[in-house]
Amino acid sequence: MRKNLKEARQKAGMTQKEVAEKLKISERYYRFIEAGTRVGDFEIWDSLEELFGIHQKILRELSVD
Numbered sequence: 001m002r003k004n005l006k007e008a009r010q011k012a013g014m015t016q017k018e019v020a021e022k023l024k025i026s027e028r029y030y031r032f033i034e035a036g037t038r039v040g041d042f043e044i045w046d047s048l049e050e051l052f053g054i055h056q057k058i059l060r061e062l063s064v065d
Contacts, residue, residue, distance in 0.1 A: 002034055
């Protein structure tokens with residue numbers, strides 16, 4: 001799971017559906033990205049970095065919980 005990405009989304013007060021809509025992708029695809037089962041392309045990570053104001057390197061980290 002990408003814990004930092006999930007926490008950034010929650011701190012922003014957004015649902016997975018809202019983030020997916022901003023990124024113009026399906027909610028299901030966003031859930032896979034947040035879960036760490038899909039990588040997502042560079043444009044998505046650039047947009048996430050802008051949306052949350054956190055470097056994508058940090059957002060991409062996978063936790064081993």
